[in-house]
Amino acid sequence: xxxxxxxxxxxxxxxxxxxxxxxxxxxxxxxxxxxxxxxxxxxxxxxxxxxxxxxxxxxxxxxxxxxxxxxxxxxxxxxxxxxxxxxxxxxxxxxxxxxxxxxxxxxxxxxxxxxxxxxxxxxxxxxxxxxxxxxxxxxxxxxxxxxxxxxxxxxxxxxxxxxxxxxxxxxxxxxxxxxxxxxxxxxxxxxxxxxxxxxxxxxxxxxxxxxxxxxxxxxxxxxxxxxxxxxxxxxxxxxxxxxxxxxxxxxxxxxxxxxxxxxxxxxxxxxxxxxxxxxxxxxxxxxxxxxxxx
Amino acid sequence: xxxxxxxxxxxxxxxxxxxxxxxxxxxxxxxxxxxxxxxxxxxxxxxxxxxxxxxxxxxxxxxxxxxxxxxxxxxxxxxxxxxxxxxxxxxxxxxxxxxxxxxxxxxxxxxxxxxxxxxxxxxxxxxxxxxxxxxxxxxxxxxxxxxxxxxxxxxxxxxxxxxxxxxxxxxxxxxxxxxxxxxxxxxxxxxxxxxxxxxxxxxxxxxxxxxxxxxxxxxxxxxxxxxxxxxxxxxxxxxxxxxxxxxxxxxxxxxxxxxxxxxxxxxxxxxxxxxxxxxxxxxxxxxxxxxxxxxxxxxxxxxxxxxxxxxxxxxxxxxxxxxxxxxxxxxxxxxxxxxxxxxxxxxxxxxxxxxxxxxxxxxx
Numbered sequence: 298x299x300x301x302x303x304x305x306x307x308x309x310x311x312x313x314x315x316x317x318x319x320x321x322x323x324x325x326x327x328x329x330x331x332x333x334x335x336x337x338x339x340x341x342x343x344x345x346x347x348x349x350x351x352x353x354x355x356x357x358x359x360x361x362x363x364x365x366x367x368x369x370x371x372x373x374x375x376x377x378x379x380x381x382x383x384x385x386x387x388x389x390x391x392x393x394x395x396x397x398x399x400x401x402x403x404x405x406x407x408x409x410x411x412x413x414x415x416x417x418x419x420x421x422x423x424x425x426x427x428x429x430x431x432x433x434x435x436x437x438x439x440x441x442x443x444x445x446x447x448x449x450x451x452x453x454x455x456x457x458x459x460x461x462x463x464x465x466x467x468x469x470x471x472x473x474x475x476x477x478x479x480x481x482x483x484x485x486x487x488x489x490x491x492x493x494x495x496x497x498x499x500x501x502x503x504x505x506x507x508x509x510x511x512x513x514x515x516x517x518x519x520x521x522x523x524x525x526x527x528x529x530x531x532x533x534x535x536x537x538x539x540x541x542x543x544x545x546x547x548x549x550x551x552x553x554x555x556x557x558x559x560x561x562x563x564x565x566x567x568x569x570x571x572x573x574x575x576x577x578x579x580x581x582x583x584x585x586x587x588x589x590x591x
Numbered sequence: 592x593x594x595x596x597x598x599x600x601x602x603x604x605x606x607x608x609x610x611x612x613x614x615x616x617x618x619x620x621x622x623x624x625x626x627x628x629x630x631x632x633x634x635x636x637x638x639x640x641x642x643x644x645x646x647x648x649x650x651x652x653x654x655x656x657x658x659x660x661x662x663x664x665x666x667x668x669x670x671x672x673x674x675x676x677x678x679x680x681x682x683x684x685x686x687x688x689x690x691x692x693x694x695x696x697x698x699x700x701x702x703x704x705x706x707x708x709x710x711x712x713x714x715x716x717x718x719x720x721x722x723x724x725x726x727x728x729x730x731x732x733x734x735x736x737x738x739x740x741x742x743x744x745x746x747x748x749x750x751x752x753x754x755x756x757x758x759x760x761x762x763x764x765x766x767x768x769x770x771x772x773x774x775x776x777x778x779x780x781x782x783x784x785x786x787x788x789x790x791x792x793x794x795x796x797x798x799x800x801x802x803x804x805x806x807x808x809x810x811x812x813x814x815x816x817x818x819x820x821x822x823x824x825x826x827x828x829x830x831x832x833x834x835x836x837x838x839x840x841x842x843x844x845x846x847x848x849x850x851x852x853x854x855x856x857x858x859x860x861x862x863x864x865x866x867x868x869x870x871x872x873x874x875x876x877x878x879x880x881x882x883x884x885x886x887x888x889x890x891x892x893x894x895x896x897x898x899x900x901x902x903x904x905x906x907x908x909x910x911x912x913x914x915x916x917x918x919x920x921x922x923x924x925x926x927x928x929x930x931x932x933x934x935x936x937x938x939x940x941x942x943x944x945x946x947x948x949x950x951x952x953x954x955x
Contacts, residue, residue, distance in 0.1 A: 493648055494681035496668040498695035498746065508694070512685045 338572075344565035353559025363566030372550070372567065376574075379547040382461070383529035386468040387476075390525050391518060393469070394476035398517070399510075401477075402484035413481070416474050428467060428538050435463050435539070459541030467535040472528065476521035483517030484510075519582075527575060547571060597660050599624040599750060599782045600645065605654035607640055614640040616806035617654070622750075624659075627776050627783045629793040632803035632829070638786045641803070642752050645784060647671050659749050669698070674743035675752040678759070680735045682727040688714070688738050689723040695746040713745035716775065733764050740775075750782045757792065769795045790830045794818065802826045819877075824952050827875040834876040834920050835952075840869065847891075847946070850874065854916035858892045858944065864951040872951045878923040880948035883910070883940050890943030896920070898938045910934060912942060 315323070345363055348356040366372065401412045419427060434440045435457040442454040457463050487510065495505035511518075533548035542549065547567065554564030600622035607615040615637045622628050630638035643649045644656055647668035655664045663671050674695065682691050692713055696706040714720045717737035727735055736756060743751055753772075757765045773796045776783045787793055793800050794814045802809045802817065802825070810817060810826045821827035824835055838850035841857060848862045850872065858874070865872055882888050899919075900911040905926070912920045920942070924934065934940065 488679065488681065490677050490679050490681040491683060493646075493668070494675070494677060494683070495694070495698075496648075497646060497673075497675045498742070499669045499698035500694075501667075501669050504698055508697075509683060513683075 341565045341568050344562050345569045347562045347565075349560045349562050353561070355561050363563045364570070366563060367566045367570050375545060375547050375550055376570075378544070379530045382464060382468065382544075382546060383526050385465055386472060386529045387522050387526045389465070389469045390473050390476035390521070394473055394521065395480055395518070398477045398480035399484050399514075402481050402487070409485075416477050419474065424471065425534065428471075428535055431463075431467055431470065431539060432458060435466070458539065459543055461540070461544050464536050464540040464544060464546075467539040468529050468532060471532070471535060472525040475524040475528075479520035479524065480514060480517040482520075483514040487513055519586075523579075531571065598622055598657075599626070599659055600784070601655075601657035601660075602641070602644075603655045603657070605641075605644060605651045605656060607637075607644060607649055608652050613806050615644065615651075618806070618808055619654075620801060620808060620811070622782060622784065624749075624782055625780045627773070627785065627796060627798045629785045629787060629797035629800045630803055631787060631790060631793040631800050633788055636803040637806040638788075638803045639754060640806075642675075642754055642784060642786050645750065646673055646675050646752050672746075672749040673752060674746050674748040674750075675754060676736075676739045676743050676756045678755045680727075680739040680756075682735055682738055682742070684727050686726075687723065688719065688725050688727070688730070691727065691738055692742045692745050694742065699746065709745050710741075713741040716744070717741045732759055733768070736760060736768065740772075744775075744779065744781070748781070750784060751776075753783060753785045755787055756785075758787070758789070765792075772796060794830070802829060804829075820950055821875055821952055824873055824875070827950070827952050832878050832921060832923075834874075834878065836874045836876070836918070838872050838874050840865070840872070852916070852918050854914070854918045856894060856914050856916045856918050858949060859946065860949045860951060861946045864949070873953075875950045875952050876920070876944065876948065878909070878921045879907075879925075880944065881912070881920060881922040882943035882945075883912075883922055883924055883934065884943070885938070885940055888941050888943035891946045892944040892949070894942055896940060896942050898934055898936050898940060901934060901936050908934060912940070914942075 344355055346359050346361070348358050348360055348362070350356045397416075401409055401416070404412060432439075436442075437454055437456070437458065439458070441457065445452050446454060457466075491509055491513065492505055495509040500508060530546070531548040531551075533546065533552045536542075536544065536546045536549055540546075545553075551564050551567045551571070554560045554567065558564075598621040600620070602618060602620040605615055605618050606613065618637070618641060620628075620641075630641055632638045640649060644651055645658075647663065647666055647670075650665050655662055657663065658671060658673065683694065686694065689710055692710045693706050696709060701709070710723075711720065714723055717740055719734060719737050719741065722730065722734060727738065730738065736759070739756065757768050757772075760768060769792060772783075785793075785796065794817075797814055799811060799813050800817045801811045804823075804825050810822045812820075817826065818830055821830065821833070827833040827835060836852055838852055838858070838860075841849040841851050843849075843862060846862055847859050848865050849857055850860055851857045852874075860874070882890060887893070894914055896912040896914045898910050899913045902909040903926075908924045908926055910922045910924065912922055914920070922942070
């Protein structure tokens with residue numbers, strides 16, 4: 298979402314259109330995007346109007362059947378469920394990540410760098426390995442159940458793995474750093490005298506938080522939400538591994554259409570719907586952000 | 592709150608340390624209701640820490656802070672009837688001018704109707720009524736400063752704290768705001784605690800000035816007292832300019848004392864200035880107190896000197912004088928008119944000094 302409007306301080310020279318030198322520097326990236334984003338998206342778009350032949354090939358014709366199917370109640374339910382899980386993941390990430398990010402931002406510089414490093418440590422290990430680690434923790438005879446059963450409470454074992462709970466745990470675990478980092482970014486810039494001014498004007502810690510700190514770190518929360526929510530909807534690896542394919546999400550369905558079901562046109566249509574959904578949501582948020590900034 | 596009753600602010604033996612650094616060192620200060628007091632000193636002298644102790648952003652390690660008779664030493668800022676104008680203004684960037692000014696009232700849960708009226712009144716006082724719907728980044732520095740002021744006074748605090756609020760303004764605007772602030776303070780009858788490193792600002796606005804240095808109050812007094820009768824070398828040097836000269840007592844003679852400067856020049860000083868038994872002292876002479884003429888002048892102390900350097904400053908001429916003994920003095924003479932007695936480098940002149948203008952300061 299757009300950052301709070303700032304007076305444009307860029308000198309005129311920085312606002313000019315890029316010259317040939319700039320284009321030359323941008324060329325590798327433009328070529329990359331063209332080849333691996335624009336062209337595949339265009340192919341996807343074309344495929345979504347085609348038909349599947351008997352052996353799973355793509356038959357070039359024009360039909361709206363794929364979209365009709367995509368908007369049927371079965372798949373709409375899956376869309377809604379995916380949004381629900383991603384939304385819950387985002388919410389938990391905000392609630393868990395905000396205090397962490399805020400604490401890091403307010404810490405001394407030396408401590409801050411050390412803590413930021415800790416946030417990024419998980420990226421040093423393959424994502425798949427980390428997900429498998431969660432499986433060994435959550436499974437029936439896993440670490441967590443072993444621990445709970447060792448307590449003299451007569452509890453457990455719990456069915457955790459291959460449940461929606463496991464999916465959300467996995468998603469939160471995977472995306473939490475993407476929420477922490479942008480919130481840290483905006484909390485770090487927060488001028489301490491603003492918080493003091495809030496206290497000075499009679500705001501206790503809670504009011505100062507809700508009336509000053511949260512609004513001023515909103516750009517970070519918004520960026521984090523975008524970075525967590527969007528990929529979480531499409532995620533299929535975690536839902537597959539930790540949900541045991543029992544709770545299909547839209548990412549799994551699309552993956553299936555391309556691999557198992559070999560129905561590329563339908564998969565393409567789902568993909569296009571998925572993309573449009575984002576484009577529209579993003580456009581609405583952008584416009585609201587722009588209006589607020591005025 | 593009856594006049595002459597207990598003081599509005601009573602700071603008693605307050606010490607504040609940060610690690611091994613003592614920012615405020617056993618400071619006591621009492622401020623009457625409705626008084627304009629300035630904490631003046633260089634950066635690091637403890638003036639801002641003392642202000643923060645009053646605001647509640649810091650708590651004293653020793654001593655107590657009383658506000659209107661109540662011990663507030665360990666009360667958080669949001670429970671004190673004190674408001675601050677911050678050096679950076681600290682306006683909430685996401686709120687309009689009106690919302691900024693209304694923030695304190697909202698926190699105090701003042702009814703919206705009352706609040707609207709008070710916001711209008713406060714904005715009117717700083718003549719910003721027509722900008723109520725702007726955001727802070729759409730305002731000039733001077734306007735932001737006024738918003739910060741309105742935001743602090745709208746809550747009707749017992750004490751208003753101002754942390755170098757004018758330092759970011761250009762000279763013209765700063766002078767205008769000094770006068771305006773003083774008027775506002777009189778009109779509201781509010782107690783102002785003003786922090787600055789600018790001696791001229793302090794002299795212009797304050798009822799009393801506390802000169803701070805190294806975490807202590809070096810001297811406390813009204814502007815004229817601070818200027819004319821500095822008690823320490825630091826105070827003499829920090830406020831205005833001063834010729835600081837070490838002297839030795841030659842002999843005491845009832846109401847006057849004869850002292851000798853290093854180079855041999857002898858001067859007569861009022862004996863009340865000098866502690867009994869002291870034979871060494873530091874003498875402070877304001878440059879504008881030296882009467883200079885090409886003709887013999889009438890004063891308790893008269894000596895001859897040569898003008899070594901003359902700098903034209905518009906309203907005044909700044910002269911560097913050297914006596915026959917080799918002592919150097921800085922002097923300031925008013926340029927009353929273009930045709931009046933003019934001084935030039937190399938001229939020989941008579942210098943006159945009255946008893947009152949020779950001030951002995953305590954060596955540290």
